[in-house]
Amino acid sequence: MPLIAGWKSHQGDLPDAASPAFDDSAWPVAKPDAKGNIGWPKGRRVLWLRQWVTIPRDWQGYASAGTRVHLNLIWWAEKAEIYVGGRFVQAGDLYDAVQRVPVTAAARPGERVLIAVKLTSPGHDSGALSQSRLDIDAPAGRTDPGLLADELEVVDSYLKEIATPTERRQWRPALDRALAALDWRALSRRDQARFEASLTRSRERLVPTAQLTRARTIALLGHSHIDMAWLWTVPETKEVIERTFRSALGLMEDHPRLDFAQSTAQSYQWLERERPQLFDAIRQRVNDGRWELVGGMWVEPDLNLPDGESLVRQVLYGKQYFQSRFGRDIRVGWNPDSFGYTWQLPQIYKKSGIDYFLTTKLDWNDTTKFPHRIFWWQGPDGSKILTYFSNLLGAQIEAVPMAEKARAYEKNTGLPKLMWIYGVGDHGGGPTRDMLDQAERLASSPVYPKIEKTTALAYFEQLAAADPKARRFPTWNSELYLEFHRGTFTTHAGQKQKNRRMEVTLAEAEKFSAASTVLQSTAYPAAELEVIWKKVLFNQFHDILPGSAIPAVYEQADREWREAQAAGEDLRTGALRALAAQADTQGAGLPVVVFNSLATPRDAPVALPAPGNLRGARLVAVDRTGKDVPVQAAGDWLHFWAAGVPGIGHKVFWLRPADAPAPATTGLENAYLRVEVDPRTGDLASIFDKRTGRETLNGPGNRLQFFKDEGQYWDAWNIDPDYEKHPLEAPTLVSLQTVEQGPVRAVVRVVRRFRQSTFEQDLILYRDAPHLEIANRVDWQERHVFVKAAFPLAVRSEQATYEIPFATIERSTLRDTPARKAQWEVPALRWADVADARSGVSLMNDSKYGHDARRTDTGTLLRLSLLRGPEWPDPKADLGEHSFRYALYPHPGDWREAATVRAGLEFNTPLHALPQTIHPGTLPESFLQLDNPQVVVAAWKQVEDGKGWLLRLYESQGQPAAARLRLAIPVRSVVKTDLLERPIAALAVQDGQASLQLGPYEIQTVRVQF
């Protein structure tokens, strides 16, 4: 019985409006719009709805006496309260927006019941009541007409879509006979006994078709997606977790059919600390096998933006926690809601003992439909994990939608058993009593597909058993790109930058602490590092790092970032000081110890504050061999070019007075590049690559392109897909001047203005560097404007290469198929590259992620996304100051020959310079070095059990590699481990060195004992 036309309404809150005694005679009747919705304005405004319902004698002829009556509501409201007969019965919110509320357990015709609903509109969107209806269920013992209707519909759809021709011939007549048995005339004559008899007869005739439908199974698993912070803050999340977990435990008491799966180690750790009794009760249910621990990560993170080591730590700390507190080795990966999934995830999962992966977000794609529901997802190294696309989260238990999904799934996979994840989510909730009642109702049906409960692991193990050789299910050998939330690579630039900085800081703090402990027996700060890591891992959550949360979430996140950054820098500085104190700095001049945290020797610029007594002096930096290089003073800083700083190690330079002035460079020109700036616009007019004799640009480079970017419901998440059709005016050039011109580097400053915003860019060219650095200081004041730095390159290529965690990926620049067109904005870590047969150009960055590349008639347009200005859910997202750097690196050959992986790492990991007193020392020049730059050392840390040292390496160019590992202290044993640091095999050690073999993009972890 629809109620939508009968609501009396009032905008604004009133006391007692739910009371039967309240006088609503002055209230108007709400008018539904064309779609049948009752709407009211946004901005957390209250709408009261009241309706007196009289229980009719019959529902279209079906006697109502004794039936169970439910109120069915669906709303779009931030808060909802439902009252029946003046009594509060149920609350809900945006995420818990579908409600089935009991009105009476045994209806009495003629009874009048007041239904009152108080709804509060979302702050950012108008509210709506989109469904309001009364439904009845037959009393126990009678054939339920609603269930029979569901059964008839399901049998019909199975016959049409799944049945073989033979089955169709066999069972179609049974369905027809069942339909024919229904005595509709008895209903119109209100002959209840006769109609009931016809229902029973119809069901009897339908039952034989169960041979078709009950050869199928729907396996149920309860769950509640809980966002760690989103449109609410972390303290509220803790309440949500407690409420949801208590509710699940309570329902388990009464409902043996409920099994419940839940991810996210952090959630359990909060309970362990703050609600120990609840934690123990959960542990009991885990032991019973009814509470399933899944995911194995610290949180469900964003899976485009964190780097490889971050992802490893998500699993390491997550799995370690579950193992230590519950004795469980998690094997099911669980990331249903992240905004796309890096290609490297299969390898990281597989090498962490996770064989299975559950996801679903790609069902949100705006362009193409992802083709598989089950597949082997293959990583760039060849690792494969069995992946299941579940139904969308937040689902109810509903007969027809579940059967539809099961049918579609069987058509796609050939498998007759669907796993259905149900339970209210995002803001917690989980399974409800009504859902479990519905499950019982379906389980009681002799015709509906079989209802079972399952755990995710049990379900996956059955799938794996069905395809032991990985031949039956299709293989997907690429990333899982989400064709939707493309703005999340760019929104809230500050979060992205803090994440990138922490990734660098933590890697360095660990490496230098390890070196200091190994060489100097200082205490390794394992506990401090773990605290910092967990702050970082938390902030990588899939609504924090992507920039899609409310301002209060970022206030807390920023506090955590600041603490983590300060603590990480303290550890790094402490270790560097301890190491520097033992360097041999004896020599003439002021000693400066320069440290390199990368495992290969490098030549790179060094910057250090000018010591007071040397300010204004003309200096050179001299190394131990007596070779000197010029030092350039700029303001309070000194710059020089440090050549040959060993892999994870140090080199001492001495600053001494120069005999003669060193010649300054001229303009923006060195042995590699000649750069020209357009004096009218500040764009780059030319970047001539002297090594290849080629002009790099075929149009104005480093052009700032501004676009209108609005009209998307998911404002922070989505870039307007038509943004290119809405270009805005070019910025105006405010000033262009050379601010440094010395023997080490030249700096040209370009200041431009767009509306209320200012872009100050320093174009920096070192005498010895093959790339042009662009250092930005931006005051950003625009709303709903998207800005990119555009580089039209004179290189024509059908694909661009992008760095992803521990690997690279090629993506098409052609936009010639729907799927390629849909990838009009893509994520990358430190760089993107375009090359033709002769040469190419890499675009490196220190904190940006959004890119696009498109082949044009004459070349390829490569662009870096700089800033956006969404207003929901954070009205001030990205307003204010930003500092970031990017660099253009033209090169002969492709990105492999150009060693772009290393260049990107170096660009993000500057050398550290520590001035010292003169002292003797025995510090080895290299603490740890690899002889093959193709292999990157991502981490050098103490093993989690404290007994030995751990190195994480990866092959970075997609080609097999051999590397020899040399350490400053002779090595006793080297053992290959998985990512959880569990031993796999011992490696041969010769002369204190170990040889490593890595496959393409292989991640290798080794445990070293001295």
Ligand SMILES: [Zn+2]
């Ligand atoms: Zn989520």
